[in-house]
Amino acid sequence: MNAKITIDVVGAGLAGCEAALCIARLGIGVRLWEMRPSRMTPAHRTGHFAELVCSNSLKSDVLDSAHGLLKAELRALGSHLLMIADQHRVPAGKALAVNREAFAAGVTQAVEDEPLIEVIRDEYSHIDPERLTVIASGPLTSDSLAEELSRIIGDDNLYFFDAIAPVIDAETVDLASAFWASRYSPADRDYLNCPLTETEYSAFREALVSAEIVEPRDFERKRLFEACLPVEELARRGEMTLAFGPFKPVGLIDPVSGRRPFACLQLRRETVSGTLLSLVGCQTRLKYGEQRRVFGMIPALQRASFARFGSMHRNLYVNSPIALSDHHQLKAASNVFLAGQITGLEGYVESIASGLIAGINAARRAMGQQLLLPPPGTMIGALMQHISTADAEHFQPMNSNFGLIPPDGELRSLRKRERKPAMARAALDALIKWRDAVGLCLD
Numbered sequence: 001m002n003a004k005i006t007i008d009v010v011g012a013g014l015a016g017c018e019a020a021l022c023i024a025r026l027g028i029g030v031r032l033w034e035m036r037p038s039r040m041t042p043a044h045r046t047g048h049f050a051e052l053v054c055s056n057s058l059k060s061d062v063l064d065s066a067h068g069l070l071k072a073e074l075r076a077l078g079s080h081l082l083m084i085a086d087q088h089r090v091p092a093g094k095a096l097a098v099n100r101e102a103f104a105a106g107v108t109q110a111v112e113d114e115p116l117i118e119v120i121r122d123e124y125s126h127i128d129p130e131r132l133t134v135i136a137s138g139p140l141t142s143d144s145l146a147e148e149l150s151r152i153i154g155d156d157n158l159y160f161f162d163a164i165a166p167v168i169d170a171e172t173v174d175l176a177s178a179f180w181a182s183r184y185s186p187a188d189r190d191y192l193n194c195p196l197t198e199t200e201y202s203a204f205r206e207a208l209v210s211a212e213i214v215e216p217r218d219f220e221r222k223r224l225f226e227a228c229l230p231v232e233e234l235a236r237r238g239e240m241t242l243a244f245g246p247f248k249p250v251g252l253i254d255p256v257s258g259r260r261p262f263a264c265l266q267l268r269r270e271t272v273s274g275t276l277l278s279l280v281g282c283q284t285r286l287k288y289g290e291q292r293r294v295f296g297m298i299p300a301l302q303r304a305s306f307a308r309f310g311s312m313h314r315n316l317y318v319n320s321p322i323a324l325s326d327h328h329q330l331k332a333a334s335n336v337f338l339a340g341q342i343t344g345l346e347g348y349v350e351s352i353a354s355g356l357i358a359g360i361n362a363a364r365r366a367m368g369q370q371l372l373l374p375p376p377g378t379m380i381g382a383l384m385q386h387i388s389t390a391d392a393e394h395f396q397p398m399n400s401n402f403g404l405i406p407p408d409g410e411l412r413s414l415r416k417r418e419r420k421p422a423m424a425r426a427a428l429d430a431l432i433k434w435r436d437a438v439g440l441c442l443d
């Protein structure tokens with residue numbers, strides 16, 4: 001035990017609680033800062049730690065799914081929060097859903113019972129670059145801490161909103177109806193272009209403006225439209241607004257017709273390997289089912305599989321590829337780790353995973369040990385790597401999906417139905433091998 005050193009953990013949400021419990025289990029003292037209940041966020045309702053602000057579902061628990069694999073990896077690493085979630089699960093088919101009050105109470109109790117954790121119920125607003133710190137203050141980080149962060153990393157590298165365009169699995173695009181090219185540079189393969197005829201464009205636009213949307217919450221309403229417009233809102237402005245905007249065909253020649261298409265959606269690589277593609281300019285509030293239906297009207301996307309759906313909501317996060325090191329320390333202050341949604345991850349379980357890794361690494365730094373990352377062939381390793389190496393110019397939050405795991409020749413050649421189960425088994429094996437090789441033990 002090394003109770004002389006203490007690490008500050010900021011935010012007793014999903015990432016912060018996992019990080020604090022992990023650090024304590026590694027024998028290091030923690031000061032855990034939480035501003036609730038004296039200062040609430042617009043979404044939290046209680047003073048409990050690890051409050052789930054929306055759905056009570058932690059998504060699929062089936063190993064063959066990306067979210068199921070992430071949970072299996074977390075259980076293999078000894079995640080404390082996943083263990084508490086398992087104790088409070090409620091029937092939800094193949095998903096892990098929890099009784100939210102019992103889960104939050106269970107996490108609060110576990111933290112309060114841990115003798116190496118001192119809880120400070122106060123707002124944390126000054127970052128000391130000399131102190132070992134894990135900042136896990138989440139998507140609704142207080143204004144004073146946000147200002148402090150922007151002072152360190154620069155205004156341009158701190159975002160206040162998610163304006164996420166859908167991301168699809170590159171393999172599911174119909175290449176017979178799409179072509180690679182950049183505007184005015186047909187030889188470049190930077191964008192996969194999905195052309196539309198005038199009839200297809202009109203039908204798509206009609207569907208877009210009449211589709212069901214997710215209503216914004218009050219606290220999201222005010223600043224959202226200053227940030228950037230949802231594609232359905234643009235479409236509502238006029239028949240040709242999209243065709244002159246994000247769907248403009250200028251500089252593109254469809255090799256099949258030899259002519260400029262009437263309108264064209266561009267897809268841009270989301271991962272370096274090109275396994276995932278985002279729909280350029282299509283940030284949207286459409287309900288998920290509606291996104292599948294409406295974007296599926298674009299001929300090249302009829303069978304598109306969505307790795308993540310578009311969304312728009314208040315969410316503070318940093319431009320991690322610019323601001324963070326490989327181990328998610330601030331480049332400008334290497335004693336300060338970031339964890340959870342503030343790193344540009346999205347999702348409850350992704351935040352728990354990020355908290356676990358930040359906790360391990362903050363404790364290792366305190367003990368003068370080498371920092372660790374699971375290999376990129378695992379879901380946790382792939383997520384962590386993506387966050388620090390994604391394209392900084394177009395960085396947007398990401399959740400777990402198989403497209404993040406770098407292609408492996410043998411597995412990629414399997415048929416789609418067999419591939420995900422094989423990838424999941426290989427990833428979990430790789431994680432267990434790595435855990436045993438580095439001697440990680442959180443029991």
Ligand SMILES: Cc1cc2nc3c(=O)[nH]c(=O)nc-3n(C[C@H](O)[C@H](O)[C@H](O)COP(=O)(O)OP(=O)(O)OC[C@H]3O[C@@H](n4cnc5c(N)ncnc54)[C@H](O)[C@@H]3O)c2cc1C
Pocket residue numbers: 010011012013014015016033034035036040041043044050051053054055056122123124125136137138139140141142145314315339340341342346347348349351
């Ligand atoms: C409205 C909304 C709905 C969402 N719905 C879902 C969903 O259904 N499913 C899903 O998977 N994800 C959802 N998310 C994303 C979700 O927030 C994250 O997945 C997850 O909660 C992030 O975990 P975290 O630990 O990073 O942050 P949080 O769980 O938000 O924890 C951060 C903590 O830091 C505290 N804090 C903030 N600033 C300070 C400060 N200066 N000093 C001290 N304490 C501070 C906060 O009070 C909070 O307790 C939603 C997010 C929002 C905003």
